[in-house]
Amino acid sequence: MVLAPAYLSDTAPGSGARVAPRAWLRSDAPTLSLDGTWRFRLSPTADLPDDVAEPALDDSGWDSLPVPSHWVLQGDGEYGRPIYTNVQFPFPLDPPHVPDENPTGDYRRTFELAADWPEGARTVLRFDGVESLYRVWLNGVEVGIATGSRLAQEFDVTTLVRPGTNHLAVRVHQWSPASYLEDQDQWWLPGIFREVTLAARPADGLGDVWLRTGWADGAGWIEPEVIAGDAAFPITLRIPALGVETVWTGREQIGRIEVGAVEPWTAESPTLHDATVGSTGETVSLRLGFRTVEIRGDRFLVNGERVVFHGMNRHEAHPVRGRVFDEAHAREDLARMKRFNVNAIRTSHYPPHPRLLDLADELGFWVILECDLETHGFEKNGWRGNPSDDPAWREAYLDRIERTVERDKNHPSIVMWSLGNESGTGANLAAMSAWVHARDASRPVHYEGDYTGEYTDVYSRMYSTVPETEQIGTDGSTAPLLGCTPAQGARQRTKPFLLCEYAHAMGNGPGALDQYEALVDAHPRLHGGFVWEWRDHGILSRTADGTPFYAYGGDFGEVVHDGNFVMDGMILSDDTPTPGLYEFAAVAAPVRFAFDRTGAVTIENRRHSAATDDLRFDWRAEHDGRVVASGVLPVPAIPAGASRRVELPDVPVAADGETWLTVEAVLAAPAAWAPDGHVVASAQLDRTARPLGADAPAAPRITAWRDAEGSTTLGSAVFEGGRLVRLAGRAVGGPRVELFRAPTDNDEGGAFSDPTGSDGAVPGVSNASLWRAHGLDRLVHRLVAIQEAPGALRTRTRVSAADSALSLTVETVWALVGDELELRVEVSPSAGWPTVWPRIGVRFDLPDDGDPIPSAEWFGLGPRESYPDSIRSARLGRYAATVEELSVPYARPQETGHRSAVRELAVGGLTLRTLPDGRGRLPGFVLTRHTPQQLAAAGHPYELPASGTTYLFLDAAQHGLGSRACGPDVWPEFSLRPEARTLRVRFGA
Numbered sequence: 001m002v003l004a005p006a007y008l009s010d011t012a013p014g015s016g017a018r019v020a021p022r023a024w025l026r027s028d029a030p031t032l033s034l035d036g037t038w039r040f041r042l043s044p045t046a047d048l049p050d051d052v053a054e055p056a057l058d059d060s061g062w063d064s065l066p067v068p069s070h071w072v073l074q075g076d077g078e079y080g081r082p083i084y085t086n087v088q089f090p091f092p093l094d095p096p097h098v099p100d101e102n103p104t105g106d107y108r109r110t111f112e113l114a115a116d117w118p119e120g121a122r123t124v125l126r127f128d129g130v131e132s133l134y135r136v137w138l139n140g141v142e143v144g145i146a147t148g149s150r151l152a153q154e155f156d157v158t159t160l161v162r163p164g165t166n167h168l169a170v171r172v173h174q175w176s177p178a179s180y181l182e183d184q185d186q187w188w189l190p191g192i193f194r195e196v197t198l199a200a201r202p203a204d205g206l207g208d209v210w211l212r213t214g215w216a217d218g219a220g221w222i223e224p225e226v227i228a229g230d231a232a233f234p235i236t237l238r239i240p241a242l243g244v245e246t247v248w249t250g251r252e253q254i255g256r257i258e259v260g261a262v263e264p265w266t267a268e269s270p271t272l273h274d275a276t277v278g279s280t281g282e283t284v285s286l287r288l289g290f291r292t293v294e295i296r297g298d299r300f301l302v303n304g305e306r307v308v309f310h311g312m313n314r315h316e317a318h319p320v321r322g323r324v325f326d327e328a329h330a331r332e333d334l335a336r337m338k339r340f341n342v343n344a345i346r347t348s349h350y351p352p353h354p355r356l357l358d359l360a361d362e363l364g365f366w367v368i369l370e371c372d373l374e375t376h377g378f379e380k381n382g383w384r385g386n387p388s389d390d391p392a393w394r395e396a397y398l399d400r401i402e403r404t405v406e407r408d409k410n411h412p413s414i415v416m417w418s419l420g421n422e423s424g425t426g427a428n429l430a431a432m433s434a435w436v437h438a439r440d441a442s443r444p445v446h447y448e449g450d451y452t453g454e455y456t457d458v459y460s461r462m463y464s465t466v467p468e469t470e471q472i473g474t475d476g477s478t479a480p481l482l483g484c485t486p487a488q489g490a491r492q493r494t495k496p497f498l499l500c501e502y503a504h505a506m507g508n509g510p511g512a513l514d515q516y517e518a519l520v521d522a523h524p525r526l527h528g529g530f531v532w533e534w535r536d537h538g539i540l541s542r543t544a545d546g547t548p549f550y551a552y553g554g555d556f557g558e559v560v561h562d563g564n565f566v567m568d569g570m571i572l573s574d575d576t577p578t579p580g581l582y583e584f585a586a587v588a589a590p591v592r593f594a595f596d597r598t599g600a601v602t603i604e605n606r607r608h609s610a611a612t613d614d615l616r617f618d619w620r621a622e623h624d625g626r627v628v629a630s631g632v633l634p635v636p637a638i639p640a641g642a643s644r645r646v647e648l649p650d651v652p653v654a655a656d657g658e659t660w661l662t663v664e665a666v667l668a669a670p671a672a673w674a675p676d677g678h679v680v681a682s683a684q685l686d687r688t689a690r691p692l693g694a695d696a697p698a699a700p701r702i703t704a705w706r707d708a709e710g711s712t713t714l715g716s717a718v719f720e721g722g723r724l725v726r727l728a729g730r731a732v733g734g735p736r737v738e739l740f741r742a743p744t745d746n747d748e749g750g751a752f753s754d755p756t757g758s759d760g761a762v763p764g765v766s767n768a769s770l771w772r773a774h775g776l777d778r779l780v781h782r783l784v785a786i787q788e789a790p791g792a793l794r795t796r797t798r799v800s801a802a803d804s805a806l807s808l809t810v811e812t813v814w815a816l817v818g819d820e821l822e823l824r825v826e827v828s829p830s831a832g833w834p835t836v837w838p839r840i841g842v843r844f845d846l847p848d849d850g851d852p853i854p855s856a857e858w859f860g861l862g863p864r865e866s867y868p869d870s871i872r873s874a875r876l877g878r879y880a881a882t883v884e885e886l887s888v889p890y891a892r893p894q895e896t897g898h899r900s901a902v903r904e905l906a907v908g909g910l911t912l913r914t915l916p917d918g919r920g921r922l923p924g925f926v927l928t929r930h931t932p933q934q935l936a937a938a939g940h941p942y943e944l945p946a947s948g949t950t951y952l953f954l955d956a957a958q959h960g961l962g963s964r965a966c967g968p969d970v971w972p973e974f975s976l977r978p979e980a981r982t983l984r985v986r987f988g989a
């Protein structure tokens with residue numbers, strides 16, 4: 001046994017020939033990419049001989065591995081497996097030490113240095129991302145050690161590199177002291193996962209360039225900072241499109257440049273100007289955006305206007321590549337964000353690949369750029385030993401923030417720096433902030449964990465509830481704020497507020513996006529927030545029989561893991577947008593419509609600064625979902641922040657049935673991120689003349705009931721012992737009352753890490769546990785009575801669960817009404833049901849008969865699923881979808897597919913229309929191949945049993961969604977309390 005090397009217990013960020021960080025610049029100085037195939041050897045421990053460094057070592061028996069990549073995602077498990085943990089550390093909490101079991105990858109390659117590699121230049125070896133600690137040798141000589149997995153590092157190798165063949169070796173340890181600073185909620189993915197480059201740094205080149213820009217009152221300016229040696233002068237700054245050409249013959253001349261009238265950069269109109277800075281030996285190119293970031297009182301302003309973040313937390317995650325960057329995929333991802341009205345990104349919880357910020361500049365996003373830092377695993381021990389407040393780690397903290405800011409400082413999209421995530425609080429964070437304030441006074445500092453605002457410029461929280469968020473925004477409120485004395489709370493209320501995380505998008509959800517949005521409208525101190533999170537991090541895997549699936553925590557046999565908590569995105573692992581994202585797009589829409597009684601609509605432009613001249617306003621009128629008239633509303637360009645009242649067209653109103661007017665703001669011309677016609681915002685106005693259901697003939701009042709048994713026929717419906725067996729020429733079973741839904745991740749939420757609920761989750765027993773405890777998933781039935789009358793049949797059933805005295809009484813009445821067959825189901829609970837209910841519905845079973853039901857057509861809300869607190873994107877219309885399309889393949893099967901307020905439905909030869917209950921409410925439907933019980937039992941889609949039946953649920957009501965997987969429960973208004981409900985439908989007989 002040999003002890004692991006001492007540097008694996010050293011809190012220093014690195015050693016050796018590391019050089020100061022600089023901006024990531026496009027340069028014409030020679031570079032040599034060292035990406036490609038490297039020799040690779042994986043060892044289970046870190047106590048290895050330094051043979052890796054020996055140029056003469058025979059590595060012909062080693063494997064080959066691509067760089068960039070993560071070794072655990074290469075091969076078929078022969079290089080270990082990914083590990084997913086959220087807060088937990090996958091190794092003992094023993095800082096700064098890590099276990100001897102420390103997977104270590106040795107990488108080797110040779111490269112040829114071309115004969116024309118500039119002489120007299122310095123040469124640096126650059127790593128853009130290596131997880132987690134790496135030691136580098138060139139031509140047998142140690143170059144240095146570095147940490148900071150998602151940070152760039154350059155080593156000066158001038159004296160080591162030589163013409164001809166060079167031998168490069170890198171030893172990467174999966175675990176290191178730095179792992180204590182990298183406890184982000186994501187997969188642990190070791191390896192060299194970003195580019196490796198050799199770069200010449202000419203003596204007459206540019207050491208670093210920062211073109212700080214500003215904009216006010218129509219004019220822009222640049223405050224340049226250029227680091228260069230004497231030989232580099234003269235240095236010329238050129239911005240051809242603005243006619244700028246400034247020559248500096250000496251350092252002392254470098255100063256502020258007024259560029260005069262210029263279009264500003266904003267996330268909505270991301271105007272960029274190509275610029276070059278050329279010295280005698282090197283030219284770099286940049287794309288400048290002119291904008292000024294500022295905090296005035298409790299307002300966060302860009303170019304003098306308040307910014308509202310409709311943001312996403314963006315991790316770098318790909319089902320095959322992990323955190324290896326793919327520019328085409330990233331561009332499409334950002335374009336998708338734009339299509340869904342996302343205007344901001346928090347780079348949770350580390351700097352992304354540098355190109356991502358070029359894309360953000362170009363497509364237009366407000367970016368909070370976050371440092372690679374999280375020490376969350378210390379929380380469970382009361383933050384004892386937290387590196388954030390331990391002087392031994394100060395240098396590592398400062399190194400991280402310097403590397404973060406210096407690399408990305410030129411990007412106009414970055415409007416705030418964030419020190420990191422969930423790292424408690426302490427002097428090292430304060431020191432980071434002080435460093436940023438000294439280095440870049442033009443951007444505020446964000447860090448959520450600074451509850452009392454000792455060293456940050458904005459007030460930020462995660463998952464605060466709607467009432468608490470309201471109190472934060474309310475002047476004069478003395479409601480206590482998390483972690484604050486009243487005085488500290490008062491101080492925090494003087495700052496701009498943002499939710500760096502909210503609306504946890506795990507599984508089916510989140511609910512209540514609109515409630516948060518309403519607060520942002522009402523309280524200008526509230527600047528919006530960032531949904532947790534943009535995408536699921538599933539890793540594409542296969543079962544033993546080859547079925548593909550997206551793996552989450554535990555699927556790789558991890559010792560400790562956090563299950564599917566990593567599947568909490570607005571898009572699924574395969575990029576499919578979830579219904580939650582459509583809801584977000586509707587809530588965050590920058591254009592709003594308010595109809596009034598006078599036949600007009602007020603159109604409000606809620607953008608930061610762009611007018612609506614890129615939009616066209618289409619309208620259409622529909623009778624029962626069929627278009628009868630359409631056109632374009634004449635709307636003048638509306639400036640940002642303004643509203644216009646526009647007369648609505650006279651639309652023909654249907655005598656029978658419903659008349660609805662839809663207006664849509666669509667792109668009038670293609671944008672970089674969407675084609676023309678793309679819908680940015682829409683709204684519907686009900687113009688129906690008569691109340692819903694008024695044209696349906698009334699059901700007869702039946703009094704002559706007598707007891708019945710055996711079989712009964714009503715029109716095409718056949719009943720055996722009171723139960724439906726055939727309808728409309730096909731086998732149909734039911735209706736069977738169902739209260740259960742396969743618990744969503746939010747239904748399962750509650751038993752959260754922090755019992756005080758200070759992290760936003762509602763502590764306690766989850767709704768799903770209560771449902772199971774009360775047997776909602778295993779209700780049994782007892783038929784109490786069957787009665788018939790001419791043209792009618794009725795049953796009474798008692799429904800209850802094993803060992804429970806709680807029950808439901810369910811009465812069904814079937815009656816022929818003209819050429820239709822009406823079903824009325826009345827559900828009444830016994831007194832004392834203690835929990836909320838998932839649903840009040842009935843299930844019909846439609847066996848395949850060799851021919852599974854392919855699809856459904858309906859007139860109702862759609863096209864996607866909706867629930868009481870996530871229904872803002874649903875529009876009334878006629879829709880069709882296959883049974884498969886009706887369900888969302890969430891990574892862990894759960895309730896999905898509910899279409900609200902259905903009027904008409906056609907499924908497998910059955911047609912039905914619904915009638916409102918006594919309070920005007922219409923049921924929804926779910927059409928699925930699996931029962932809630934089957935869905936609830938499956939951990940992954942591939943675990944669902946083969947099915948021979950399609951199940952149709954008609955739901956008189958569904959419980960809301962909430963975001964209690966990590967945040968607030970369903971708001972009371974949208975919670976389904978046990979109550980009596982009536983469901984009325986008429987089948988085509």
Ligand code: IPT
Nearest residue numbers: 086185421422462532568759966
């Ligand atoms: C919060 C984290 O900041 C984020 O990284 C992620 O883990 C999220 O939760 C849950 O998915 S921390 C939480 C304990 C409030």
